[in-house]
Amino acid sequence: MSFFSLQMSNLLTGGPTDAQIFLSLALLGLASHMFFIRHRNVDRLVGIGFMPYLYVQFGLWLLLSIRSDPIKSGIFLWLANAAFYAPLFASISVYRLFFHPLKPFPGPSMARLTTWWGVNRLAMGEQRYQLHDELHRQYGKLVRIAPNYLSINSQEAVAIIYGPGTKCEKSNTFYGLRDAKSLQLEAEFTKHRARRPAWDKALSAKSMYIRHETKTSDLKYSLEAD
Structure with a gap:
């Protein structure tokens, strides 16, 4: 068994070979695009997630370096990332260029x-x-x-x-990132449809007419009292 496989055998039981590890990562990269990333806008998350990504990679490097040579541990992580991200980015590029609905x-x-x-x-x-x-x-x-x-x-x-x-349908971030949203700022059809009936009843022509008559009567009474 090679060095890289021995590295992972400290974390995983069974001691997979290098080829098995990198093939699994490549398949995971393709599956990530097909079943998770394809229908989501992940580009804007790159900037947000870059620093956490570096922290995770540094933590993994420290973990592997405890029992192995730090340089070889770094090489292993670089190859593992390449095995995952190369098929992922290739799949994203091919889809967006040739198969995307737009x-x-x-x-x-x-x-x-x-x-x-x-x-x-x-x-x-x-x-x-x-x-x-x-x-x-x-x-x-x-x-x-x-x-x-x-x-x-x-x-x-x-x-x-x-x-x-x-x-x-508008994006969830169309009106900005807000926890509480009014009916006018609710972008999701299902949530908007569930909240609208109460407002339709309150703002119907009949309700507005009754409210107008009430306000007019109150104003007339107030003027007569003066």
């Missing part, structure tokens, strides 16, 4: 791969609206600005997206 829409090539493609331009001082305006001039009314995002510059689309009966 594939038919035009846009910059890098925008099909990652949300971070325009960060350097924004970092140089360019405003987001200026960037989007440039893209619409180049590609038309519908532009794919990120793997899971479209920028739409069309008057006709307003009623389709925001009108009654729309099937376009």
Whole structure:
């Protein structure tokens, strides 16, 4: 059994070989994309999770280095990460380029791969609206600005997206990250539909008429009393 397998045998029973370890990590990377990442917007989590990722890797390196050579432990972790992330990123790239539902829409090539493609331009001082305006001039009314995002510059689309009966559900972060949400700020259809009946009853034409009559009577009584 090789050194790397002996490293893992300290943590796992059975002493798998190097090939078995790296193949398992590669399959895990593919499965992570197919069953978890594919239908989620994970690009923005990269910046948030980078430092915790480094801490975890450092902890694993310390754990392996307790009984083994630190340099060889570092090499093992590097190969293990490569075995996991190389198939993961390859699968993400192939899916976003060739099989994604937004594939038919035009846009910059890098925008099909990652949300971070325009960060350097924004970092140089360019405003987001200026960037989007440039893209619409180049590609038309519908532009794919990120793997899971479209920028739409069309008057006709307003009623389709925001009108009654729309099937376009807003992102959970559309109104910002808030624990308590009013009915107007509730983006999820199911939660909005469950809360709306009470408001429909309170704000119906009949209820508003009765309330108006009550307020008018109160005002008339108050004026007569004066």
